[in-house]
Amino acid sequence: MQNKWIFQITFLCLTPTGLSAQAASVENRPPNGANQKPAFIGQTRIAGQKLNVAFDIVTVAEGLKQPWGIAFLPSGKILVTEKPGRLRIITPDGKLSEPVSGLPKADAHSQGGLLGLALDPKFSSNQLIYWSYAEANDDGTNNTAVARGKLIEGTAPRVENVQVIFHQSPSLKSTLHFGSRLVFARDGTLFITTGDRSITEGRMQAQRLDGLLGKVVRINSDGSIPKDNPFVGKAGARPEIWSYGHRNIQGAALHPTTGELWTIEHGTRGGDELNIPRKGKDYGWPTIAYGIEYGGGTITGGITAKEGMEQPVYYWDPVIAPGGMTFYTGSLFPAWKNSLFIGGLGSTHLVRLSLNGDRVVGEERLLTELHERIRDVVQGPEGALYIVTDSGRFVKLVP
Numbered sequence: 001m002q003n004k005w006i007f008q009i010t011f012l013c014l015t016p017t018g019l020s021a022q023a024a025s026v027e028n029r030p031p032n033g034a035n036q037k038p039a040f041i042g043q044t045r046i047a048g049q050k051l052n053v054a055f056d057i058v059t060v061a062e063g064l065k066q067p068w069g070i071a072f073l074p075s076g077k078i079l080v081t082e083k084p085g086r087l088r089i090i091t092p093d094g095k096l097s098e099p100v101s102g103l104p105k106a107d108a109h110s111q112g113g114l115l116g117l118a119l120d121p122k123f124s125s126n127q128l129i130y131w132s133y134a135e136a137n138d139d140g141t142n143n144t145a146v147a148r149g150k151l152i153e154g155t156a157p158r159v160e161n162v163q164v165i166f167h168q169s170p171s172l173k174s175t176l177h178f179g180s181r182l183v184f185a186r187d188g189t190l191f192i193t194t195g196d197r198s199i200t201e202g203r204m205q206a207q208r209l210d211g212l213l214g215k216v217v218r219i220n221s222d223g224s225i226p227k228d229n230p231f232v233g234k235a236g237a238r239p240e241i242w243s244y245g246h247r248n249i250q251g252a253a254l255h256p257t258t259g260e261l262w263t264i265e266h267g268t269r270g271g272d273e274l275n276i277p278r279k280g281k282d283y284g285w286p287t288i289a290y291g292i293e294y295g296g297g298t299i300t301g302g303i304t305a306k307e308g309m310e311q312p313v314y315y316w317d318p319v320i321a322p323g324g325m326t327f328y329t330g331s332l333f334p335a336w337k338n339s340l341f342i343g344g345l346g347s348t349h350l351v352r353l354s355l356n357g358d359r360v361v362g363e364e365r366l367l368t369e370l371h372e373r374i375r376d377v378v379q380g381p382e383g384a385l386y387i388v389t390d391s392g393r394f395v396k397l398v399p
Contacts, residue, residue: 023047026363031317032270032292036304039311042359044290046314049354049362051335057370060386060394061094067388069117069131069181069324070378074124077153080388081131083113089157090394102159104147107136110175118182118190120148120221127151128221129159132180132192141171144178144194148221165223166240168212170205172197177266181252181324185218186259189226191242192217193249193263196285206245206285209237214285216249216263216277218242230280243277245309247285251325251342262313264325264342267291268299270317274342275310276358284309291317314353314360321346324376330383332399341385343374350374350387 025045038044066083073079078090085106089097106114112134120128127150135145146166149159177195184190196202196214206214209231217240218229231237251264255276264274270291275283288306289299305311323343328336342351348371354362367374372389380386385397 023049026365027316027318029318033290033304033317036290036317038315039305042314042361043312044315044317046360046363049364051352051364053333053335055333055397055399057367057395058398059094060396061090061096062392062394063096064088064388064392064394066113066375066390067392067394068113068115068375070376070386070388071117071119071129072378072381073119075153076381078386079117079119079129079151080394081114081117083115084108085114085133087114087117087131087159089153097157098155100151100157100159102149102162103131104133104135104145104162104164106133107142107175108134112142112175112178115178115180116146116182116193118184121184121188130165130182130190130221132178132182134175134178135164135167137171139171141173142175143171144168144180144192146182146190146192163223165221166192166217166219168194168217170211170213172199172202172213174199174202177202177248179246179249181250181263183252183254183261184221185254185261188221189218190221191252191261192219193252193265194246195248196246198248203247203286206247207282207287209234209241209244212238212240214244214246215241216243216246216261242279243281243283245283245285245287246275246277247273247289251322253325253327253340256327256329256338262325262327262340264322266321267315267317267319268294269296270315270319271299272316272319272322273312274314274340274353274360275312278310282309283312290315291319313358319346320344320349320351322351323374324378326377326379326385328379328385330379332383333385333397341377343377343387345373345375345390348372348374350377 026048087100116132149162174197176198179194249265340353350366352364
């Protein structure tokens with residue numbers, strides 16, 4: 001079944017900084033951080049920007065259980081992780097394989113389970129895939145882990161020669177904030193996003209360099225440490241760390257022009273952040289943050305800026321509760337080219353951001369009629385946008 005929405009264009013008068021003199025923000029609810037001010041113009045509540053884009057919503061597959069991550073195989077088939085612990089192969093005509101066997105068991109409680117997914121840059125020759133999952137330990141603790149294995153397709157698909165190449169430490173007793181997006185950099189290294197595990201013990205470790213909670217991690221594809229990581233050889237610091245001071249990063253993608261990693265992380269009541277995690281930089285959590293605690297009151301010291309800590313490129317208050325994200329580079333939707341798309345979980349819509357360099361200059365919210373928690377959004381090889389939702393819907397947007 002196909003559904004179609006046509007969006008009308010609104011012409012904006014853009015200033016050189018990208019701010020609109022005419023269009024209001026798409027967000028009209030009051031912020032939770034009522035007295036907080038952005039660090040620069042355009043850091044939040046940027047002008048709304050509607051584009052003249054019409055699309056059909058086409059069902060790709062049905063019968064999935066809490067799909068989380070998507071990856072496209074060179075054959076045209078699609079890999080999808082299901083949070084309860086299954087990996088599926090989907091044919092172009094929407095048929096689901098039996099669950100891929102050979103994966104380690106995922107700790108599928110609350111936010112845990114089988115999560116992020118990526119193909120090796122040399123997949124065509126080595127058939128290696130990588131996945132992130134919540135790993136349970138005998139003492140009742142758990143942590144984010146990443147494994148790789150050789151994918152064997154067929155009527156009984158499986159992975160062989162499985163290696164666990166990353167274990168987040170320390171392990172804690174929590175079912176929350178596993179991060180888990182996997183992105184290969186252009187140099188072949190692997191970025192892993194993590195979370196602070198939500199509980200106080202983990203939250204405060206986001207600022208510590210002797211552990212891997214609240215960090216972006218960078219490793220080689222075999223799990224070894226790149227020699228040019230920022231904390232290699234530094235006493236008391238884990239050499240896997242790329243950046244720190246993060247809360248829970250569940251969206252990540254490489255910028256198509258610069259090749260830099262961009263991420264989006266969950267805030268509390270307010271403070272969802274779009275960041276460009278750069279080598280060795282501190283992104284502030286929980287010392288600085290926008291928004292307030294879930295139960296009310298200020299976060300840590302109630303400050304939003306501090307010398308030596310990086311500001312987000314953009315933030316939302318109230319939150320959108322972000323899922324996956326992708327930069328659109330296809331030709332099916334010329335008006336969307338170079339836009340950044342982000343799945344909204346709590347907000348149940350697809351966010352489209354217009355960018356000018358490292359700055360957001362326009363925001364649009366799509367698919368509000370779906371009323372679905374959008375878990376991941378990925379551009380397909382033909383230029384369609386593929387979307388999975390927590391309810392199990394797998395659809396694509398086509399002209």
